[in-house]
Amino acid sequence: MSKTIIPFGPQHPVLPEPIHLSLTLEDEIVVEALPALGYVHRGLEKLCEIRDINQMIQVVERVCGICSKIHAQCFCLGLEKMMNVEPPPRAEYLRVVWSELHRIHSHLLWLGLFADSFGFEALFYQLWKIRERVMDINEATAGNRVIISVNVLGGVRRDLSAEQVRWITSQLNMVEQELKDLQSTILDDYTIRSRTVGKGILTREKAYELGAVGPTLRGSGVAQDCRQLGSSALKHLEFQPVVEQDGDSFARNKVRFLETLQSISLVRQALKGLPKGEIKTKFKGSPEGEAVSRVEQPRGELFYYFKANGTKNLERLRIRTPTFANIPPLAAMLPGIELADVPVIVLSIDPCISCTER
């Protein structure tokens, strides 16, 4: 049988983002997948030379629109560590509220796109309808739907009133109820199971060895989550990583679904324990030295490295995003599967190309 090479992307109906894969096929079976990147590269790490540290928050938020809040939080955590600034407790709790809201909207978005990738459009529409409630919360509390820009160095920009806290809780109760109504479809439906169970298997050893992160790693049975480090207010909240053992597309689907419910519970806990007080610490001076910071994004571990020389601008900023770490596991999952399953498996790592290429 001769080999056929099929290009997948950069513009493809399943993927909203441009990534190119050269798929080498034998009959219907993929034998090799070579990713080609660079369609979204903007070079924003180098922008730190012309934008000062306060302006850079706006830039790093646009590394990826879907998890913008968490990028900004990682940036702020690193610089606060370098400058010995301690954000007030209320700001730490508010950061958790908004980052978990972002995780809920990102996971609902992904669950919808995943359903769409195997043609289950009704579920896609249902999940995106639920997601709009979370977007409404973002808009009502921060003034924008996607890029909410609530982080500043030393705290947060916006506060929540008691009335807003009650309203968010009631909205989240509805989100949780609507999600639980869909639970039997997402976890037991014949169509979903037949398209995902046993597809794109990543064993526990392989996942660890190739450095997978986030739900891709937890779907393979490794209980690693950067939220266990207890940054911000997470150390005061009850939290256990969600783990599944099978390592296939279905397990990753299940991890993300259960994490959505877990995030709702985290927001609820954070709103309940919200301490009173200031939302921002005032500070002076510029950062100097080196620092790293890590947080858990919806897609996995996010890592920032900073190097500063005492001026307003950073000398070097390095961002390692979760999809970058998940591409080698993806390339390992693809050989041996049928061409029709490629979109499902590519989506099962929740690729964010905009993050990867910056």
Added chain:
Amino acid sequence: MFSKFLQKCRVKSPWVLHFDCGSCNGCDIETLAVLTPVYDVERFGIINMGNPKHADVLLVTGTVNHRNKKVLRNLYDQMPSPKAVIAIGACGLSGGVFREAFNVVGGVDKVIPVNVYVPGCPAKPEAIIDGVVRALELFQAGPEGV
């Protein structure tokens, strides 16, 4: 007569091609949100297509960089005339927050002609619907409109 019939169809049911041209995903997820139940543009007959050869309207989000400008040009050339291009978001208009970055060419209109500009970072779904409706007005004006 046939061309009049075609023009009527085009206004009643435009098929849209969405291309992410180096955006941060903010505008892309808003463009997708436009297609889902809360905003639901399918009630206006707008359908999202994956194939440039079937599309009437090209929605472009994000900045143009040196690698994807060829892809963008290629997609535009594959679309049959008459066609309209809508640039979405601050990045698609001028490069936005990234305009000084080294790999950014600038707005979409540096590479292909743009008919409608939708501002915002990210553009709101309501604004995107408004942009598409404006593009339809161009179709209504006839072949010289676009």
